[in-house]
Amino acid sequence: MNNILITGAAGFIASKVALRLLSEGESVIGVDNINDYYDKKLKHYRLSLLQQFPNFTFYRIDIEDKGLLSDVFLKHKIDNVINLAARAGVRYSIKNPHVYLTTNAHGTLNLLEMMREHDIEKMVLASSSSLYAGHKMPFTEDLPVNNPISPYAVTKKAAEVLAYSYHYLFQFDISVLRYFTVYGPAGRPDMSYFRFIKWIDDGEELILYGDGEQKRDFTYVDDIVDGTIRALRPLGYEVINLGNNHPYTMIEMIAIIEKGLGRAARIKTLPVHRADAEATWADISKAKRLLDWEPKVSLEEGLDNTIQWFKQNRDFVRKLEIDLSV
Ligand SMILES: NC(=O)c1ccc[n+]([C@@H]2O[C@H](COP(=O)([O-])OP(=O)(O)OC[C@H]3O[C@@H](n4cnc5c(N)ncnc54)[C@H](O)[C@@H]3O)[C@@H](O)[C@H]2O)c1
Secondary structure, three states: OOEEEEEOOOOHHHHHHHHHHHHOOOEEEEEOOOOOOOOHHHHHHHHHHHOOOOOEEEEOOOOOOHHHHHHHHHHOOOOEEEEOOOOOOHHHHHHOHHHHHHHHHHHHHHHHHHHHHOOOOEEEEEEEHHHHOOOOOOEOOOOOOOOOOOHHHHHHHHHHHHHHHHHHHHOOEEEEEEEOOEEOOOOOOOOHHHHHHHHHHHOOEEEEEOOOOOEEOOEEHHHHHHHHHHOOOOOOEEEEEEOOOOOEEHHHHHHHHHHHHOOOOEEEEEOOOOOOOOEOOEOOHHHHHHHOOOOOOOHHHHHHHHHHHHHHOHHHHHHOOOOOOO
16 A cells, blocks of 8 residues: 555545545545635545545645655555645636646645655646647647746746656656646546536526637546646656647637536627637647547546536535626
C-alpha cells in the first residue's frame, strides 16, 4: 500500500483520482483549502464521499503555507505527490492574477521543496491545454509554448518549468499532464457544460460566449483519472497531453445535452473573451506511447452520465450558487 498525497482533494478531478486510489486499497492523504472560487457545498459533497474510506486522511490547509504543509509531510511517510490543487479558471485569472501565481507557482514550489526535504521523487503535476490557446491545434507536447495568453496559463507554465528544474537538479521524476476540458458528474460549476445542463434543466436562459463554433476537446473525468494514475509510473520528466482527440463545437455539445434532458435551450449570446481558446484539440500519441492510455468515453456517453448525476442530485444542484462573474 502506497501513501499518496493528493492536493486539491476536494476538487473535481482530485476527488475522483482519490476515490479510484482509495477503492484500489491505496492510502490517500488529501489536502485542500476549500476556497470559495465556486460553491463550497460541492467541495464538501465530494469530501463526504472520500471520508467513507478509512484509508483517507484529510487536512484543510493551503499549499501556499509551507509550515502547515511541513506538518503533513512530517506526520506521514509519503511515497508520491499528485498535485492537482490550483486556481483553475481562465477568466478569473485576469481579475485576480496574484492568487494564481501564489497557488499555482509558489504552492507547487512548496511541494517540490517538501519532496526534497523528505526524499520523495515522484510528482504528477496537473497542467492545462490553456497553454496552447492562441496556437493552431492539434498540438504536440514538445513544441514550445512560450507565449501564454492568460495569467492562468502563465502560472501553469511556471509550475511545469519549476518542476523541470527539480528534475534536472535532484533527479525528481515528474509527469506533467496537460488536461483538456475535463467534464463529468459533480464537476465544476464555472465550466460551460455544468451551467448548460443546469440552465436547460431549470428552464433558464443559457448564456453562450461567442457564436458557439468554438471547439473543445471535452475529456471525460474517468479517462483523466485513468491517465493520471498511469502517470505515477517512473518517466523521468515528461509533459503529456490527456485529451479526447475529438473536438466538438459548443453548439454540438448543447445539442447532446438538449437530447439527454429532452428540453430545448433558450440561448443568449455574449461576446467571446479574448483569453479563450478558439479550439482545443489534443494530440495524444505521447500518452498512448508512454502511458498506454487512450480515452474510452465518448462525449455522448460522458454527458449522459453527467446528466444522470444531475437528475439524481437535482435538489442539491438547484441549491448551488453559480457565480456568473467567474
Ligand atoms: N477541469 C479541467 O477542465 C482542467 C483542465 C486543465 C487543467 N486542469 C487542472 O486540473 C487540476 C484540478 O482541476 P479541477 O477542475 O478539479 O479544479 P477544482 O477547482 O475543482 O479543484 C482544485 C482544488 O484545489 C483547491 N485549491 C486551490 N487552491 C489551493 C491552495 N492554495 N491550497 C490548497 N488547495 C487549493 C480548491 O479548493 C479545489 O478544491 C488543476 O490543477 C487544474 O488547473 C483542469
